[in-house]
Amino acid sequence: MNSFDLSGKVALVTGTSGGLGQGMAIGLAEAGADIIAVSHSMPTETVQAIEQLGRKAVGIQADLSKEEELPSIFEQALQFRGRIDVLVNNAGIIRRTPAADHGASDWHDVIDLNLNTVFFLSQLAGRHMIERGSGKIISIASMLSYQGGINVPGYTASKHAVAGLTKALANEWAGKGIQVNAIAPGYMVTSNTQQIRDDENRYKDITARIPAGRWGTPEDLKGPVVFLASSASDYLNGHVLNVDGGWLAR
Numbered sequence: 001m002n003s004f005d006l007s008g009k010v011a012l013v014t015g016t017s018g019g020l021g022q023g024m025a026i027g028l029a030e031a032g033a034d035i036i037a038v039s040h041s042m043p044t045e046t047v048q049a050i051e052q053l054g055r056k057a058v059g060i061q062a063d064l065s066k067e068e069e070l071p072s073i074f075e076q077a078l079q080f081r082g083r084i085d086v087l088v089n090n091a092g093i094i095r096r097t098p099a100a101d102h103g104a105s106d107w108h109d110v111i112d113l114n115l116n117t118v119f120f121l122s123q124l125a126g127r128h129m130i131e132r133g134s135g136k137i138i139s140i141a142s143m144l145s146y147q148g149g150i151n152v153p154g155y156t157a158s159k160h161a162v163a164g165l166t167k168a169l170a171n172e173w174a175g176k177g178i179q180v181n182a183i184a185p186g187y188m189v190t191s192n193t194q195q196i197r198d199d200e201n202r203y204k205d206i207t208a209r210i211p212a213g214r215w216g217t218p219e220d221l222k223g224p225v226v227f228l229a230s231s232a233s234d235y236l237n238g239h240v241l242n243v244d245g246g247w248l249a250r
Helices: 019-030 044-052 067-081 104-132 153-176 191-197 200-209 218-229
Strands: 010-014 034-039 057-061 086-089 135-140 178-185 240-243
Touching: 010 019, 010 067, 010 104, 019 034, 019 044, 019 086, 019 218, 034 044, 034 067, 044 057, 057 067, 067 104, 086 104, 086 218, 104 135, 104 153, 104 178, 135 153, 135 218, 153 178, 178 218, 191 200, 218 240
Parallel strands: 010 034, 010 086, 034 057, 086 135, 135 178, 178 240
Antiparallel strands: none
């Protein structure tokens, strides 16, 4: 079990004010990592939960959608412990509008945060990790990395791209000691799915199609993210790990 131990590691996790990001940050801390929690609003609750585990944590409030600010955000993160061993690209948004009515601003907002930020932040972390000869980059994909979805053209495009980018970066960096992989969550109980869950009929239909018989929770991503962040996954490169209760198998 020592291969899953993250003691002494430093993880930068984005989108940590709640939901999946908060769950994964806490999971990494439970495995021994210290956490840099970056979010659009100050992730005070997440930092406090990590500190209660006896781990060190710092919160950074930042607008990750602004490409020009990413280098300074990354440098601020480095000040915490002088290095970053794990990057988890979790921050993302979704805009639900039929394709015929999907506005340009919605499209660009989703692509900027869900794809552009993932690349440029991974690029910053990749340069740092290449110098050190090791590192783990984990991006959050989606079931819509495989499927088209309904009324979410921008989100679907961004998540298909995240899966492809994961493979592209893995091809270049696997030989440099860096593992680049992704997690594709299924239907999860988060704020992003509140609108769907409020539709009683659709909620029941989706739940009935999930072999596990339930929607996922942030806690369901703790094990997968710890695995991908630890030495247990040192020979895993360019993989998209589906955590979907069996959705894609059906």
